[in-house]
Amino acid sequence: MSSTKSERSNKVVAGVCVAFVAGMVGMAYAAVPLYAMFCKVTGYGGTTQRVDQYSDRVLDQKVTIRFNANTSGGLPWDFKPVARDITIKIGETAQAHYTATNHFDKPTYGRATFNVTPDLAGAYFNKVECFCFTDTTLKPGETLDMPVVFYVDPDIVNVPELKDVKTITLSYTFFPIEGAKPVANAPQAGDLKTNEKTDGNLGG
Template sequence: MSNQTQTVDPKKQSSNRMVAGMCVAFVGGMVGMAYAAVPLYAMFCQITGYGGTTQRVEQYSDKILDREITVRFDANVSGGLPWDFQPVARDVQIKIGETKQIHYTATNTFDTPTQGRATFNVTPEIAGAYFNKVECFCFTDTTLKPGETLDMPVVFFVDPEIVNLPEMKDVKTITLSYTFFPIAGEKPVAVAPKVDGEANNVNSDEKAGG
């Protein structure tokens, strides 16, 4: 019985290597896209105002319309952060294109320093691309000492181009909402106050049981 040597087609071998290379490149591309998804999505929201993301600008509006709109301010605290967070005024009425400064305050009600960071959004969401902030405290790590109150200004204007949106034709109010979250690892843990005589009772029980 004779042994037969199988001959591999060089073209087929080259084709297999090409397919394998394409698979590796595809997997690598998917991994890279997964890592880039979050910052790319954040950039997309910042540019387009998608999801009610407001715009950050460096200059004031050079055009003010003879048309007013009401801006309401909302404040929230999440994740157990022990802060009293409130807008100084609940709403203001401004002309579209007019630059306005408003204020929020935050007070640490805990007995140790705590840290928080704020996120924000605008409703209706379509207004986010036209709500321009010149100054704000969002995405900034903020530390408050026990009992400390911090004044946090926000400078903003509503882009006059918003009047060209058919969806905003009958909208008279925009709401700017902030939510403060504790920074990871900084969530305070409440300690229950000791009751008078508690330590003595514990010691007595231990002695009795021993």
């Protein structure tokens, strides 16, 4: 009898351990998308917001948006913003352009991530159109124009830590991805405010 109880107890303990390990593995797989969702909703870590409509309110207060570009993982692209910065009114919809050129003798594939600094501003930096998280293919020597359409939510002035912010930096980093992917079609935006000043030396 004692031996039977001991075996049952061992089986219960083993079952609990297996369930615990399985639960931890499941949580590990779920952690990344859940964290991404959390960042998207809250703007945590400088994650910008994706919206489907333009701002309906423009303030008589200006902010300068700086643009940063990087590549990682040995991706052989010359990736940069066409303009280093643009000054707009808060709530004003604007358009900026990045370009990427493949310097390799074969097609290469990349995908961009992004963030905004200061981090808290991410919740108020709204992108209407962008190329982020799109699998992008560049042929040898090909250059792709990639516009970003955005505005800064006027509610940013109601946040004590951000009401006096004068500069927001939008940074993109392209990472290499494996295999043949569909060529990304750069979104075509309307006649929006752009800045013609170029800076060909901007890197990271």
